[in-house]
Amino acid sequence: MSNENTPIVSVRGLTKTYDGGHQALKGIDLDIREGEILALLGPNGAGKTTLISTVCGLVTPSSGTVTVGGHDIIKDYRVTRKLIGLVPQELTLGAFDLVGDTVRFSRGLFGLPPNEDRIDEILTDLSLIDKKDDPVNRLSGGMKRRVLIAKALSHEPRVLFLDEPTAGVDVELRKDMWKLVEKLRQDGVTIILTTHYIEEAEEIADRVGVISDGRLLVIDEKANLMASLGRKQLMVDLRAPVEVLPDSLSKFNLERSDDGLRLTYTFDTQGERTGITALLQALNAAGIGLKDLNTSQSSLEDIFVNLVHRDHER
Ligand SMILES: Nc1ncnc2c1ncn2[C@@H]1O[C@H](COP(=O)(O)OP(=O)(O)OP(=O)(O)O)[C@@H](O)[C@H]1O
Ligand SMILES: [Mg+2]
Structure with missing residues (x-):
């Protein structure tokens, strides 16, 4: 799995037609390299969330295959789910949970032994440590998003999906988020993020993929993309x-x-x-x-x- 040439995530011929007939993914082939930061750009409704949700096992593909760390996401879903962390686009948090509890609970869900030091470390990285005993519903939108990131990191995933992590987030917090992403990369975490902010892709991504109408139009090193198409x-x-x-x-x-x-x-x-x-x-x-x-x-x-x-x- 740590072989440099083996992709950490491999998507082949992936299609998704939702009930009702809408084809959200029309045959996606994509290899994600271990340790890279990949930004996925695309207009509303392009299929970015569908793609991420499929890799994370939340949406069932209509056809095609996905492997994470060499394991099939359907046959070996227990293994692949442990390797993956997801910060969803929509804020999904129980209103009355305490910050510390909800992060601890996420870790437990993956069957990891309790590790309060690890939880504190994550909360500290996200500048949430002083909110540990606060109920989630008293936090601002930006803080709630950081709680979602803490939850996604609680089981120490190898691959982190961030679905529009900085939507509706102020400039300062956005920069903090970029720093966090960089720190995670230094820890060896592979990061895939979707964004509508092109300067965000420009700033932090190694590679950029463009999705439109269920297809991956291009994917390349950021610099190559700008040189070849610029x-x-x-x-x-x-x-x-x-x-x-x-x-x-x-x-x-x-x-x-x-x-x-x-x-x-x-x-x-x-x-x-x-x-x-x-x-x-x-x-x-x-x-x-x-x-x-x-x-x-x-x-x-x-x-x-x-x-x-x-x-x-x-
Ligand atoms: N559960 C669902 N049932 C039916 N259609 C869906 C469902 N989820 C998404 N779609 C449709 O699939 C298409 C792709 O949606 P998706 O959420 O993947 O796009 P997106 O690229 O993430 O867009 P955005 O930038 O707005 O988040 C859209 O046309 C959407 O309406
Ligand atoms: Mg989306």
């Missing part, structure tokens, strides 16, 4: 409109605005040469006068929007 553009505003571009400019594949006043040049951020100098020389040689130059770089957000948009047009 493009830079140079916008050239002209003094006078051009009707037709001279042949000498054809190799630049310029895009001309409808009013002829702007040319857009798109280039690869990975390329050794941008071609900008050559373009400017060619424009000069063609007698096209410039008024202004601007550049823009596609962010992970642009990439994401483009991908999902393209998927919806299929």
Whole structure:
């Protein structure tokens, strides 16, 4: 299981059709590497929660297989459930429970021996230790979310699923959460989180997957994703409109605005040469006068929007 090349979670041909006929997952193949932080992005209803819930054994797949630590989640569910911690998207806590009790209870559910030091350590990491004897219903929303994380960590899982851990959480707590995720990674925990905050994926993930309409559209190293799909553009505003571009400019594949006043040049951020100098020389040689130059770089957000948009047009 600790073999670097063996995925800690392996999903093959996973589909899910809910009662009523909605197909929420349309064939997902996914390998999660031990120790990585994987962020899953996708619009509302894309199937992120369904995917996570299936791996965690809360939703029964319609077809396909999932293994965790090499064990099948259906045949060996006792083993796989112990390896997994889940922080659900919806806040699900008994109103009258005390913080310490509810975390202790979660640990017990997995058959682990009591370990008050471990519980205190988790509560301390989550800045909840001074709330240990407080009823959960007196906590703020952000604190309740941290209690859910404490519960999910109580049985010392190897893989932690966080379903929108920072939804509705203030900036400071979000940063605390990121620190916690980093600390868990240092402890060797594999982390899969879903998020709508692209900067969150940008900040903490090693790899990013994009899910749309039940399909995994891409999954790659964050840096690769930005390099392979990211493009830079140079916008050239002209003094006078051009009707037709001279042949000498054809190799630049310029895009001309409808009013002829702007040319857009798109280039690869990975390329050794941008071609900008050559373009400017060619424009000069063609007698096209410039008024202004601007550049823009596609962010992970642009990439994401483009991908999902393209998927919806299929
Ligand atoms: N229990 C259920 N019964 C029927 N349909 C469901 C059920 N749960 C989810 N769905 C449907 O499956 C699709 C995927 O839902 P899911 O919750 O997995 O999306 P999501 O990507 O997590 O969205 P969000 O970002 O809003 O949390 C949606 O169309 C949803 O309405
Ligand atoms: Mg969801």
